Amino acid sequence: MSKQLYRLGPLLLVVIGVAAALAARGLGLGELSTPGPGLWPFMVSILLTVTGVVLLVIDDPADYEPWTRGTLGIALGLVSLGAFILLFQAIGFLVSAMLMLLFWLRIFAREPWRWAVPLAVIGALVFHLLFVEALAVPFPDGIVFAPARG
Amino acid sequence: MEILDGIGQGFSVALDPTNLLYVFLGVLIGTVIGVLPGLGPTATIALLLPLTYEIDPTTAIILLAGIYYGSMYGGTITSVLLQLPGEAASVVTTFDGYQMAKQGRAGPALGIAAVGSWIGGTLAVIGLTLLAPPLADLAVEFGPPEYVALTALGILLVTYLGTRHPVKSLSMAALGLLLATIGQDAITGTTRFTFDQISLFDGLDFVAVAMGLFGVGEILHNVEKTEKAQAVVGKIKNIWPSREDFRASAGPIARGSVIGFFIGVLPGGGGVISSLASYATEKRRAKDPTRFGKGAIEGVAGPETANNASSTSAFIPLLTLGIPANVVLALIFGALLIQGVTPGPQLISQNPEIFWGVIASMYIGNAMLLALNIPLVGFFVQLLRVRSGILASFALLVTMAGVFSVNNDPFDMWVVLVFGIIGWLMKKTGFEPGPLVLAFVLGSILERAFRQSMLLSGGEFSIFLTRPMSGVLFAAMALVITVSTLTALRRRRRSRPATPGEEDLAAADATAEPEGTPGAESVDRDARTPGTGERDDRA
Structure with missing residues (x-):
């Protein structure tokens, strides 16, 4: 079969x-x-x-490639992307991006915490500045407003 | 002198400071992603599509074209140093380039590749400059039946030439055509396949589909595979090839330019096939063919020249006929459509600044690449330290944020996700996303032309055969189908490779990846732990 x-x-x-x-x-x-x-x-x-x-x-x-444990991981990754979209609509870009990056860097890239945390925080901030401040993309309102000004 | 005027206008566009900046950015990004394993030109261009909304159409195409031919340079670096093609077209370079590196001649290998690429690229731009205007003049006469023939031939050739399984690709093309019909019918206004979703009334967004299939799908597929962290080699010396090297390479570079140019023009041609053809030619012409595969500089110079020439000449069918010759060009085509510019025979008269500006930018971009590559090879090599997992995480975030910024609609993010899943499943099951996207882009054009032809002829299919141009094109299609079916049958009986260079690929345990894919996976088979899919690089 x-x-x-x-x-x-x-x-x-x-x-x-x-x-x-x-x-x-x-x-x-x-x-x-x-x-x-x-x-x-x-x-x-x-x-x-x-x-x-x-x-x-x-x-x-x-x-046809075999289905492996790696495949299961990808399914998890897809769920995380879906979760990101929902979070993004609910609480805005900054926090959701941080969480998503942290998840991916830790689980899939297997970076140690000392790399994953700063990369996620700095990455999310940089993309926030790029999209919201530089390109003026109207992301949904977040729970943290433009932290760059604070 | 129409062409001289045009090229003059083109340089005045291309030398504008903004455009100069973007051509530089384009070739730089192209080289970088060519080096980085796991991110090919297709994924990168797909990721950057939203950005092109923000800028002028000419500037956008200058940027995207730069990425495309820039990646051809970048892919060479990893092929030579690590036997890992950074993008598919550089697979051939691993045969002799890596051997040269092992003999301590990595410098000349990279040097001759850069020089050859520059010559090939520049010669192809000259060919493009001369050939495109008369071709566009010819195409101005085309009516709907010719467009049906041309578009169908384009899709057919891409499914037959650029892929491993024509029937699988053809079914994907059919799926792409079907997906293109979603939304309101342009002629009667009937909504089709929208399932009462208002977001679907305008059809699926091309950017979201392309970003999902190429961006997310490719990233996921690469994450699933294990890529071993590679040791980076030491300092590279003597980049500038010796006089002897130049003498040995002159012929291969000249022939590579011609081979690359003509294969690039052909729909479905492009980098991989042209570099394979050039390698096979050089091997056949060599006095001592056994040197090939053991570090023959001709085996680097010819293919590298050819793939760059082809990535330039592939713009000819797009800019003159409105037919993208491969997936990367299909994305650029989509980028133009987004801007409200329909590439085709009218482009040259209606938007001369785009046509000539892009061509002129290619002269500049190729010169920039030569200037960048010779002194900066050492810097690009350092990029290999970037771990692919980190790259994937950030690329996914950029995709999601980027696609939202196009229409400011979260619905598009879901489309990306769904097409990401589809793209990843397709990769896993050997279906190629290229023909799907190409057909999706061309779908509405093909449908409109078909319906207009039917109206013109009163429902007679003979209209496609009785008009000379479309008759010739349909005859060509019939020929392609017959020949490829016959060769497939014959190959099944005696399993002998038919394409030139295929035996070299087989010897290297590699397969011809379609245009624009990141090539890292094709040769790097032993780096994976078979069967488990577990990552074993950093536990």
């Missing part, structure tokens, strides 16, 4: 292709002489489906 697992990729493409083709038909294909909004997406979905089916048959399993 696990030997066939790599076929999930092409299978997903086929599913997307068929779903999109059906949805495109719902949009109205029109005539070839007067194409409707669905015609082009329909053609493209068919191409996706056909290539997906071909891949189901011919794809080389050696192309």
Whole structure:
């Protein structure tokens, strides 16, 4: 069973292709002489489906990298990025950036605390100055306001 | 003299202090990221896309172009010193460059690469200067059917030439075309595939998609891999090659310029293929081919010249036809679209300052690179001390903050994250993000041209075949498909390499990475602990 697992990729493409083709038909294909909004997406979905089916048959399993403990780490990293976006919307850039950098530097870069903490604090401050002060990007209001002035 | 006037105007644009600063920044950033493992030109340009909103379109393209050809120089440094190509096109340089370094000749290897790159780059700019205007004149006549043919050929060639698995790439191109249809239909106003999300009405943001796939996806994929901390070699002496070295390299540099120029123009060509072709040519022409792989300077001079020439000539189809020849150019194309400039045959007459300004900046940028590289190699080598984990952490933060700054909309941050996941999964499963992004950029152009053609012809597909230009282009497409299918079948029967230089790659246990990827992973196989994925450099 696990030997066939790599076929999930092409299978997903086929599913997307068929779903999109059906949805495109719902949009109205029109005539070839007067194409409707669905015609082009329909053609493209068919191409996706056909290539997906071909891949189901011919794809080389050696192309697929094994899932490892490192992979699990990446999943954790993705969750941390999602958490960063939520935090960013809630409490602004500075603190969330510091936390995110600290997390990544400590967990993924495996920097010791004596490097990770100063890098995270200084990094977040520098990017805050760059984006907010220099480029005037309106980040959501933070719980710490422009510490550079304080 | 239209061209002389143009180039004069171009230099007046390029010599403007702001533009001079940006071309310098571009080539400097390019060299730096070329050296740094794990961050290729594609990821860097994707990360910097938001910045291009803030600046003038000409300046933006000057910066991005500088990064692209600058990275070709930078990638050489790590190839020669550590046998680690800093970006994909420098893989070939590891064959002989690293051997030269082992024999204590790292200096001349880097020197001849810099000189060759400069010559190749400059000759390619001259070719671009001369060839682009007539090509654009020809393309002004193009109607919708020609655009369908041209765009489809571009996508097809990129999926066939630049990648390892044409069918996989083709399916990604189809997915890219499909993603491009999300949002309001430009002709009827119907919303398509928006799932009632208002944020999707304008379609997916190109910057967010590109930053997710290339920036986040590539960073995640590299973090997952273990990269061993490398010992940095000592002082490099005698950078300027000897007279003998120059004599041996003159031929390879001349041939490399020509090979690189023509392969670069071809969609799907670009750095890797041109340097491979040049290496194979030099090896075939050599009196004693066994010297190759053991430190032959010709094996460094030719390919390095070729990859730089090709990274310059790749601008020809973009600036004249509006067709990006590879992924990096697709990003630059996207950057122009963001600025409200559509590259194509009209560019030369409507935005001469962009067209000629960018070309002139390339003369200046290539000269700057030569001046930077010869004295500063020692400094660039020090950059290898930067640990890739730290780099990844900061790059991710810049990505997130950067994409927010484009529309000041947190929705785009989620798009980046989702496409980051998709990009990482694609890398893991051998699907390449390049064709997807290229198709995504070209999707709306292709669709509009297709629908206009259908309206023109009253629904007859024959319109694509009866008009001379589009007929020729479609014939070319049919040829590409037939030839590649036949070679694939033949290769399956007797597993013999077909592409020139492929045997050299196989010998080095490397594969041809697509354009713009950070090449570090392709040769550095033994540095990973197989199967575990555990980091073993600093426990």
